[in-house]
């Protein structure tokens with residue numbers, strides 16, 4: 520007989536965090552996603568791999584409704600977010616459970632790290648209103664706690680523009696925590712970072728996943744990084760899922776079968792020096 524805790528755990532895995540079925544998306548008649556299906560369990564950490572133009576960003580943007588597909592469904596925690604190109608009435612509520620991290624951080628440069636976390640993903644108008652109105656002690660405490668969690672409490676009152684790329688990305692992650700995101704979608708979160716900052720950001724995402732059960736879906740170019748930090752990878756090529764499975768099965772031969780000569784771009788690009796220098 521399973522214990523109560525085991526049953527609760529099984530139940531939490533029964534409804535996936537993200538479920539995508541038969542997703543089709545094109546730009547000016549050119550397919551970007553073709554019949555994409557994907558299921559990500561609650562608390563999983565999954566890498567989207569693929570050469571440039573393979574559809575990783577498009578898929579991530581469709582997962583939170585930043586873009587809408589022509590056909591197919593996206594469900595979040597079992598509730599539809601988009602069906603055949605239409606956002607569901609619950610989309611806004613579902614999106615509030617998802618944080619999105621961009622390659623270029625998307626912070627407001629003239630605001631401090633703390634203010635960026637406080638305004639979170641508010642629209643421009645709501646952001647101005649909130650800044651004028653001010654924030655409660657409780658909100659500030661929550662934002663400071665989020666900054667502490669990502670290791671940059673000391674920079675709370677520095678303008679975003681004066682922070683390093685790695686620090687800015689950590690502010691972006693703190694913003695997700697402030698928002699109470701249960702799912703973090705990260706689009707090439709380390710592509711603009713130096714190797715050491717990239718390592719710190721990947722470790723932070725791993726800890727949030729392992730310690731707080733946040734589901735993480737990240738697009739990455741660098742296969743070395745994927746092998747180091749992920750158990751599962753989904754490889755896209757020309758908008759088609761060509762592999763979905765355990766990372767150890769996505770070996771160099773498999774990559775070369777999927778991408779041909781372009782596999783080199785994935786194996787050799789960016790941050791490999793971290794592994795040669797300190798990890799391997």
Ligand SMILES: Nc1ncnc2c1ncn2[C@@H]1O[C@H](COP(=O)(O)OP(=O)(O)OP(=O)(O)O)[C@@H](O)[C@H]1O
Nearest residue numbers: 546547550551569570571572573574575576577578
């Ligand atoms: N806004 C857009 N307008 C027109 N075409 C687009 C748009 N966004 C993506 N595409 C096209 O859709 C395809 C998939 O692009 P996408 O950005 O999703 O790939 P990616 O794997 O994320 O690539 P990268 O790693 O370079 O970001 C590409 O052919 C791209 O040119």
